[in-house]
Amino acid sequence: MTDSVVLFDEIKTAGGQRFAVATLNAPASLNALSVDMVRLLTPKLREWAGDAGIVGVLLQAAGDKAFCAGGDLRQLYQTLLDCGPARNTYAEDFFREEYELDYLIHTFPKPFLCWGHGIVMGGGVGLLAGASHRVMTLQSRIAMPEINIGLYPDVGGSWFLRRTPGRTGLFLALTAANVNAADTIFCGLADVLVPQERKGEVLEVIASTKWAGENKADRATLSRILAKAGEGAEMPASKVREHYDTINALMAGDDLLDIAKRLRELQSDDAWLQSAAKTFAKGAPSSAALSFELWQRVLRMSLAEVFRLEYWASLGFCAHKDFAEGIRAVLVDKDRNPRWSPATLEEITPAFIEDHLRPRGEMPAELASLK
Secondary structure, eight states, X not given: OOOOSEEEEEEEOTTSOEEEEEEEXXXXXXXXXOHHHHHHHHHHHHHHHHOTTEEEEEEEESSSSEEEOSBOOHHHHHHHHHHTTSOOHHHHHHHHHHHHHHHHHHTOSSOEEEEEOSEEEXXXXXXXXXXXXXXXXXXXXXXXXXXXXXXXXXXXXXXXXGGSSTTHHHHHHHHOOOBOHHHHHHTTSOOEEOOGGGHHHHHHHHHHSXXXXXXXXXXXXXXXXXXXXXXXXXXXXXXXXXXXXXXHHHXXXXXXXXXXXXXXXXXXXXXXXXXXXXXXXXXXXXXHXXXXXXXXXXXXXXXXXXXXXXXXXXXXHHHSSHHHHHHIIIIISOOOOOOOSSOSGGGOOHHHHHHHHSOOSOOOHHHHTOO
């Protein structure tokens, strides 16, 4: 095993073409997405997109625990302490490059298969959501847990959570609720359940298939391969589907304080719902406020526009205090006792929200040019 954080390989197929494979290779950190990973993946994906001999891409991860447990925030944390509200060039690069990669996956011109086995959180969902073919296994556990660390569901989350049924996406953003394969497929964030033990068979069929080298036809072929591999697999119960009406009732309306009141007063004998409400109550008020503001703003926006808005939002979070405090409480000191500022939703002003979303300098050309 090489020590590169991303491994690249190719599967030779029956027609002489190749199916490209990228493997996140940092299992000790649950394949947390680092700047180094992004800097390997982006140019390689561009190269594969332009190579006529490559008919598709598989993005997977090493180890059995996680596809990707989110962004690697340790290096970013130090810069938040060093820079405070001043300009943070590391953060600018970090978010620009990550969003550029996510957008590239969303718009990739060939079948793009993401194998989301194990833990898929935050930045990992950003990689998964844009793929044309998104596989879940029975061990998949998905969440957007940013409210716990004083951030918001970025990596295009403002866009893809807005497109889930009803107000389920807003619920996932505000409560960091853990969901399974069935939930993720119900929410439209994944496509198919394939048992992990059938992965080898899927790769064999990919190799033995004659691909057309034409996007639409090859996407249909890959969909059929995955559907066949998933046949007979028993889908777990979906909490999101079971509580769909309750979730919509909790998340109703256009005032976050109303939603917060309902979550605080929630009486349920369902442990999953209770846990979601508790997580919201303990989460950063600034995260909840900005998640809700973005939810309201992005309805008519394109994916490219959302990534540009998220870029300013993320730099805004870097300039305020809660993001560093959340990383400290969860990842650094691990005391799980963050001191949020402001401490309550009631203290958040429109000016505070606007200051998170205002431009800080020039929009980078790489994001400005997204179509």
